[in-house]
Amino acid sequence: MTERQHGEPRPADAIERHPGAPAPGSTIASHYRMCVGCGPDHPTGLHVTVVAGEGLTVAGTFTVTDDHQGAPGLAHGGMLSLAFDEVLGSLIWLIGKPAVTGHLETSYRRPVPVGTTLHIDAAVDRAEGRKIFMSATGRENAPDGPVSVAASAVFIVVPPTHFTDHGRPVAASELSEAAAKVAEVNP
Numbered sequence: 001m002t003e004r005q006h007g008e009p010r011p012a013d014a015i016e017r018h019p020g021a022p023a024p025g026s027t028i029a030s031h032y033r034m035c036v037g038c039g040p041d042h043p044t045g046l047h048v049t050v051v052a053g054e055g056l057t058v059a060g061t062f063t064v065t066d067d068h069q070g071a072p073g074l075a076h077g078g079m080l081s082l083a084f085d086e087v088l089g090s091l092i093w094l095i096g097k098p099a100v101t102g103h104l105e106t107s108y109r110r111p112v113p114v115g116t117t118l119h120i121d122a123a124v125d126r127a128e129g130r131k132i133f134m135s136a137t138g139r140e141n142a143p144d145g146p147v148s149v150a151a152s153a154v155f156i157v158v159p160p161t162h163f164t165d166h167g168r169p170v171a172a173s174e175l176s177e178a179a180a181k182v183a184e185v186n187p
C-alpha cells in the first residue's frame with residue numbers, strides 16, 4: 001500500500017447500500033419512540049418521517065408546529081437543524097453501520113413559517129475511512145418547492161457499544177428492530 005503524504009486527501013472509499021436495507025419506497029421506522037427528531041411518542045418532538053429512496057438516498061418530511069417556533073410564527077433555526085440531523089442520520093439504516101453526527105452545517109435560505117411542511121431529500125455523497133459525507137435540501141411544501149434550508153454533514157462510524165457505553169440502558173421494545181440490532185440491545 002502506498003503511504004499518503006502529509007496533507008494529501010484520503011481517496012474516497014466504496015460505500016454501498018446494505019443488502020438488508022429497507023426497500024426503496026418503504027418507511028424507515030423511528031429508531032426510538034422518544035427521539036425528539038422522529039419519536040412518535042415524544043409530545044413536542046418534530047415527528048419527522050422518512051422513506052427510503054433508491055441507492056443511498058432518503059426523503060423526509062417535517063411539519064413545523066407552534067412547538068418549534070423561534071420568532072413568533074417562524075421555525076427556530078435549531079429545530080430546522082434538528083430535522084436535517086434526523087433525516088441525514090436515517091441514511092445509516094441504508095448503510096447498515098452505526099454512525100453519529102460529527103459535523104453538521106446548515107444554511108438557512110428562507111424563513112420557514114409555522115404550518116410549513118419541509119420536504120427533505122438527503123443522500124450519502126462519499127466515504128473516507130470512518131467518515132461518511134452527506135448532504136440534504138429542504139423544500140417548502142412540495143418535493144419541488146423552493147429550497148428553504150440546505151445542509152451538509154459528516155457522520156462518523158462508531159462501534160455498536162458507543163450507545164451502551166455513553167447512553168443509558170433501554171428496553172428493545174422502545175427501539176426499532178434495526179436500532180436494537182445496531183445498539184446490541186437484547187430483548
Ligand SMILES: CCCCCCCCCC(=O)SCCNC(=O)CCNC(=O)[C@H](O)C(C)(C)COP(=O)(O)OP(=O)(O)OC[C@H]1O[C@@H](n2cnc3c(N)ncnc32)[C@H](O)[C@@H]1OP(=O)(O)O
Binds near residue numbers: 129154179180
Ligand atoms: C441506536 C441507534 C441510534 C441512532 C441515533 C441517530 C441520532 C441522530 C444523529 C445524532 O444526533 S448523533 C448525536 C450527536 N453526535 C454525537 O453525540 C457525537 C459525539 N462525538 C463523538 O462521540 C466522537 O467525537 C466521535 C465518535 C464522532 C469521533 O470520535 P473518535 O474518537 O471515534 O474519532 P477519531 O478521533 O478516531 O476520528 C476518526 C475520523 O473521524 C474524524 N472526525 C472525528 N470527529 C469528527 C468531527 N466532529 N467532525 C468531522 N470529522 C471528525 C477524524 O478526523 C478522523 O478522520 P481521519 O480518519 O481522516 O483521520
